[in-house]
Amino acid sequence: MSYADQVFVSMCRDIIDHGTSTEGEKVRPKWEDGTPAYTIKKFAVVNRYDLAKEFPALTLRKTGIKSCTDEMLWIWQRKSNNIHDLKPHIWDSWADEDGSIGKAYGYQMGVKHQYKEGMMDQVDRVIYDLKHNPYSRRILTNIYVHQDLHEMNLYPCAYSMTFNVTKRPDSEKLVLNGILNQRSQDVLAANNWNVCQYAVLMHMMAQVCDMQVGEFVHVIADAHIYDRHIPLVEELISREQHEAPKFWLNPDVKDFYDFTPDDVRLDDYATGPQIKNIPIAV
Template structure:
């Protein structure tokens, strides 16, 4: 059993057994038929993934690895807010006629800010500090910008990364760790998708900074299972599990902006069957 499977199963069981139901309360999301989408939720879920030990892809079902990497590169590398630059259709429901999702996600990471070292956007600032001041306690991103919320078609869910460098006990090399803060998460649709894409991001940033990947700590303020997802989750967490896949990243890439989808992959990724036709609340 992979650690990612165990954490996912334990989290889902805890939500189902000890969570709070929003049924009958005032909620925003609706199903395609117009009915309100209620959830069972837990506050303050924290999962820790040691990327030096395994890559945290679920084996209960296959996570669409290439698609989730494509999205994280769309946000962090392309710094885009236009779905026409994305190879999947996961953002289409929030895009306008031109494909824009407003001043959200990649747009915020591409805004340049003035620092004493010069003008940089948030991604370049993170890379600069990792290379020049790795023990700084100020290496972080934030895309939940209140002054621009009214121009975002969806408020950011995963909104902040805080990076912290330690030293590997065995290797003696610097180790890059990160906390991913998420205000809200649809556990069935998005949990392992987010975990995998930010694990890849951490691996990429570690490599271009001359470090090794350490821990990814995922903090979810509101981890929820939608009412129509409950039977799917119950079936999913009862499935057989397998060993974690092997992660490969092209060792020749030294510049974050040179990474492509072909520079990362999962090997020996054995999983259960795909979960078909997951209803999505909007």
């Protein structure tokens, strides 16, 4: 059965059975009817996925691989902070009348910084180091920029990606590993979406830097299930689990900036039914 399913079920069970409730406390998010959106949460959830063994897509329900890839490329490749450059409508609630989400996410990835080697943004710096200095311990991104927080319509949730290169004893090809740091996550709405999009990023970076893909580690400081999501999660984690799908990435693409969502595909992807109309706290 899918390893991602096992991780997800175990995490959700632990949150529901052993988590801390915020009911009655001061919380920022609200439901559409204006009532406080309380959660059950766990601190410092760490999930590890070996991308060389299988792609970590849930089979309990379908994760839209092209849609989550499009959002990842919106941030990492197009470096946009405008929802008009994004096909999914997941950011609509945080956009202003012009479609901007402020100085958040893609905006920060596009800011150029001065390095010894010249002016580069964070994405280009990662690719440069992976190609020219792969054993560096300084290959990371950070979009939680305090001086710009007041101009962000939502503080970044997934805010830092750290890359680290290793080698397997049976191969000369380098192995690309990564750690995603996330300050907060709505487990039902976003967990596997984030896991899949950053797994895709790892595959893309490995391919354009002529490496093998390795381990993806997901660190969540506040992993929470909203009060109105608990019955949905209980039903979801009780479902039948299937074999993990096979991941396909267009092997002809050698430049990260040439990838599109159509260069990604999940084959033999058997899933349970989608959960529709998940209430989202804003």
